[in-house]
Amino acid sequence: MRPGAGTAPGATVAEQLGAATARLEAAGIVSARTDAELLAAHAAGTDRGGLQRLVLMRGDWPAGAGERFAALVAERADRVPLQHLTGRAPFRGLDLAVGPGVFLPRPETELLAGLAVDELRAVAAAGGSPVAVDLCTGSAAVPLALVDEVPGARLAAVELDPHAHAWAARNVERLGDGRVELLLADVARAGELLPHLLGGCAVVTANPPYIPDDAVPVDPEVAEHDPALALYGGPDGLRVLRVCVAVAAGLLAPGGLLVLEHAEPQCAGVADVLARSGGWTDVEHHDDLTGRPRATSARRAPAATVGD
Numbered sequence: 001m002r003p004g005a006g007t008a009p010g011a012t013v014a015e016q017l018g019a020a021t022a023r024l025e026a027a028g029i030v031s032a033r034t035d036a037e038l039l040a041a042h043a044a045g046t047d048r049g050g051l052q053r054l055v056l057m058r059g060d061w062p063a064g065a066g067e068r069f070a071a072l073v074a075e076r077a078d079r080v081p082l083q084h085l086t087g088r089a090p091f092r093g094l095d096l097a098v099g100p101g102v103f104l105p106r107p108e109t110e111l112l113a114g115l116a117v118d119e120l121r122a123v124a125a126a127g128g129s130p131v132a133v134d135l136c137t138g139s140a141a142v143p144l145a146l147v148d149e150v151p152g153a154r155l156a157a158v159e160l161d162p163h164a165h166a167w168a169a170r171n172v173e174r175l176g177d178g179r180v181e182l183l184l185a186d187v188a189r190a191g192e193l194l195p196h197l198l199g200g201c202a203v204v205t206a207n208p209p210y211i212p213d214d215a216v217p218v219d220p221e222v223a224e225h226d227p228a229l230a231l232y233g234g235p236d237g238l239r240v241l242r243v244c245v246a247v248a249a250g251l252l253a254p255g256g257l258l259v260l261e262h263a264e265p266q267c268a269g270v271a272d273v274l275a276r277s278g279g280w281t282d283v284e285h286h287d288d289l290t291g292r293p294r295a296t297s298a299r300r301a302p303a304a305t306v307g308d
């Protein structure tokens with residue numbers, strides 16, 4: 001047994017949780033207690049509520065759970081992402097299946113999804129068709145949230161990486177109800193592959209890879225475990241985003257909404273991409289829950305003004 005793994009013979013679940021929390025803190029993990037509880041619940045085959053009951057009633061681990069917990073804590077202390085260990089990632093109301101090979105959905109992307117939900121609901125309420133395309137879909141977090149939250153919404157989702165696409169397909173199979181069409185393709189081909197949607201979409205969303213190639217993330221969970229294709233977006237980080245803007249221009253109906261996620265310092269760069277593309281109005285930057293601008297929306301101008 002590795003010292004500090006939290007599996008000392010005779011230790012209670014509470015004591016093991018305390019030891020695991022200390023070990024994860026020492027490994028530099030900010031959310032050490034939460035991670036320890038989620039790993040313990042996963043090892044015990046329960047949720048956090050079930051774990052709390054076990055702790056309060058001074059119960060024992062189910063058979064083998066203590067050993068599983070110790071092994072998971074050791075991996076997490078090596079900075080393997082929590083979601084790779086539990087196999088699950090929460091996203092808005094959903095519980096997505098994730099693992100090595102797919103970008104882990106982030107809380108800030110819930111903001112992008114929320115903007116798209118509001119728009120699609122408004123379109124549906126006004127008697128329009130809540131049809132949308134999600135570019136660079138990863139685990140399919142965004143399109144699945146949209147069909148989950150907007151009755152009648154129909155989505156197409158595009159992903160280039162076959163490993164990520166396989167996770168998306170799993171999630172669409174588990175959580176979709178036939179309203180998400182998933183494509184394995186480069187976003188540059190989205191218009192050609194979705195001719196029936198050209199000029200007819202109410203919303204296009206994209207969370208493309210946007211980290212500049214020379215800016216390697218500090219956290220090992222990101223640098224070593226998120227796929228490079230999901231992270232890096234060329235010298236200025238905006239290479240794929242430029243393609244998404246060009247493709248969205250063809251997919252959106254006049255007045256349709258484009259929502260893009262990006263890094264905080266990229267607001268001016270994204271506004272510049274939209275200005276150079278032409279035919280966009282109402283460009284707005286949106287803050288995440290920590291007050292940082294992490295998404296930009298723009299409306300497709302009415303046909304008469306595009307190219308003026």
Ligand SMILES: C[S@@+](CC[C@H](N)C(=O)[O-])C[C@H]1O[C@@H](n2cnc3c(N)ncnc32)[C@H](O)[C@@H]1O
Nearest residue numbers: 103105136137138159160161186187207209230
């Ligand atoms: C930052 S991740 C976002 C994933 C997902 N939308 C989310 O928010 O969790 C970017 C995704 O874009 C995919 N990607 C990168 N370049 C692409 C391209 N040219 N065409 C389609 N997908 C691409 C990556 O494989 C990755 O899954």
